[in-house]
Amino acid sequence: MKAVFNHCNINITNIEKSVAFYKEALGLEVLSQKEASDGSFILTYLGDGVSPFRLELTWLKDHCQPYELGENESHICLTVDNYEEAHALHEKMGCICFENEAMGLYFIHDPDDYWFEIIPQK
DSSP states (O other): OOOOOOEEEEEESOHHHHHHHHHHHHOOEEEEEEEOTTSSEEEEEEEOSSSSOEEEEEEETTOOSOOOOTTOOOOEEEEESOHHHHHHHHHHHTOEEEEETTTTEEEEEOTTOOEEEEEEOO
16 A cells, blocks of 8 residues: 555635735645535645645634644645745744754744744755
């Protein structure tokens, strides 16, 4: 058996705000969207235009309060082709939440406080 990554899901509180953040901060584009027939949820799939991996954003109609993310330090990591340019953009956006200069990496957080590691292309 061989498993291949397909997507990662995170729950969000505002579709427009999240999609705008991912487009500006990481250049991700909406690939598709699915809405429940009863309007209870909307799934929005984002992609980078290069890899088949997708980020699935799930909006739930009856969950308007912020999600409690707890102490879980899970994150998604993205490689950028121009680390300095990405860092400058994220600094301007005010979304850098942790930086480890010695390791040459930093983290940004989205509107729902999910963390994304940013590393340079090697």
